[in-house]
Amino acid sequence: MSDLIDDPSPGENAPEFSVSELSGAVKRVVEGEFGFVRVRGEVGRVSRPRSGHVYLDLKDDRAVLAGVIWKGVSSRLAVQPEEGMEVVATGRLTTFPGQSRYQIVIDDVKPAGMGALMALLEKRKKALAAEGLFDESRKKRRPYLPEIIGVVTSPSGAVIRDILHRLRDRFPRKVLIWPVAVQGERCAPEVARAIEGFNRLTPGGALPRPDLLIVARGGGSVEDLWGFNEEIVVRAAAASQIPLISAVGHETDTTLIDFASDVRAPTPSAAAELAVPVRLDLLAWFDNQEARLTHALTKGISDRGQRLRDLARALPRVETLLDGPRQRLDGWAERLPNALTRSVQLRRVRLYESTGALRPGLLRRAWESDRRRLDTAIARLSTGAIERDIERKSRDLTALSRRLSDAGTRQVQRWRERVDGLERLRETVGYEATLRRGYAVVRGDGDVVTTKAAAETASGLEIEFADGRLPVVSGGGSAPKRAKPKPDAPDQGSLF
Structure with missing residues (x-):
């Protein structure tokens, strides 16, 4: 019986731990054995509290591993984890004694292969397209010739040199450069801020x-260009009030900023070509338009002058217009004396016939009847209405006279302005204006000389300047002054 009492039961000699001591021991063992691990799995639940930390689950078909990304690490990640993404997480295993569980503290997260990255890209593209950020109706028309061009790119790469070189060759413009990182974790926020x-x-x-x-960058891998696929960059490009050209990567590279921008250029050099036209082409176009305008004006004036001359030839001469009235006037002058004499005779005969039938009593009764009618008419007649009518018509006549005078003055003024304009046009088109700009007219033997051969065969030359004419003889000397031609002698060397 005593032997049974003195013999201790199995396990009673094992050391005794507190809960905290045991949890600490487990934590040291786990962190010592798994200080650095890389885990591949699918991202499950993702939680982002206000603290800025990221809590997530990594899972496969048989197990789930809890993970945490601290705030400082999360802000530096090139790719943010999203639910359903297959990733490779790098970090260290540790335990969380408060809940008796183990977890991985993640230092870096990368998509597990190109397929996962492209699947994430396609998912993000569909989500942003559903918001309408890629709609054609949102795109703005770029200016034909911008005064100032803003370039968002790396200041030390070959991209900015290519853009500046193309702008200098085509049409030099002012350029503002906003330097940014074009790859890595700083790329997306810096491009969006720019x-x-x-x-x-x-x-x-x-x-x-x-x-x-x-927004420009040279070519690279999908990982190098990933900053231009970030949501903050796409939203900044879509919200830009300034027209934006995307020139990221080579022609075969496609990023999400290409869909949100107003114009996509295959290369940075092509973006510079889209930004400005060719200056020499513009100058040639303007010269062509100037020539066409000058030709149209000259032809219009020539056609109107010919039309005026044609109309003038169709009008009859003044002498012809007066021939018929002059003959009629002569005929009426010859017939007038006889017509007056005959008219007087006829009136005299009617007077004799009327006086033969008159009697004193009849005349008295007729006079009294006419006198009564006259008195009645005088009593009914009022001069007030006539005076008012005369006054009203006088005012109307004065107003009409004033309007006629004003209309005549305006018409004369318009004619004067038109004559002045035609005179200015004549001076502009005429060769005298050309002489005042430094040109001269060369005449040989009285005719205008336009070739060297004609000048060599002429016995004497005369040069007309804006302020006069200078005779020239063979040998380079000036010819003796000629006697001034008579006013009625025509000038054989005139252009008009």
Whole structure:
């Protein structure tokens, strides 16, 4: 019986731990054995509290591993984890004693292969397209010739040199460069801030707001260009009030900023070509338009002059218009004396016939009847209405006279302005204006000389300047002054 009491039961000699001591021991063992691990799995639940930390689950078909990404690490990640993405997480295993569980503290997350990255890209593209950020109706028309161009790119790469070189060759413009990182974790936030910063500039300020933006980067892998697929960059490009040209990568590279921008260029050099026209082509176009305008004006004046001459030939001469009235006047002058004499005779005969039938009593009764009618008419007649009518018609006549005078004055003024305009046009088209600009007219033997051969065969030359004519003889000397021609002698060397 005593032997049974003195013999201790199995396990009673094992060390005794507190809960915290045991949890700490487990934590040290786990962290010592798995200080650095890489885990591949599918991202499950993702939680982003206000603290900025990211809590997630990594899972496969048989197990789930809890994970945490601290705030400082999350802000530096090139690719943010999203639910359903297959990733490779790098970090260290540890335990969380408060809930008796183990977890991985993640230091880096990368998509597990190109397929996962492209699947994430396609998912993000569909989500942004559903919001309408890629709609054609949102795209703005780029200016034909911008005064200031803003370029968002790396200041040390070959891209900015290519853009500046192409702009200098085609049409030099002012360029504002906003330096950014074009790959890595700093790429997306810096590019988004650059686009927003250019849009916040004041037009015409000390640092003027650009009329056009170019976001450019050279070629690279999908991972190198991933910053231009980030949501903040796409939203900044879609919200830009300044027209934006995307020139990221080579022609075969496609990023999400290409869909949100107003114009996509296959290369940075092509973006510079889209930004400005060719200056020499514009100058040639303007010269062509000037020549066409001059030809049209000259032809219009020539056609109207010919039309006026044709109409003048169709009009009859003044002498012809007066021949018929002059003959009729002569015929009426010859017939007038006889007509007057006959008219007097006829009236005299009617007077004799009327006086033969008159009697004193009949005349008295007729006179009294006419006198009564006259008194009645005088009593009924009122001069007030006549005077008012005369006054009203006088005012109307004065107003009409004033309007006629004003209309005549305006018509004369328009004719005067038109004559002045035609005179100015004549002086502009005439060769005298050309002489005043430094040109001269050469005449030989009284005719205008336009070739060297004609000048060599002429016995004497005469040069007309804006202020006079200078005779020239063979040998380079001046010819003796000629006697001034008579006023009625025509000038054989005149161009008109």
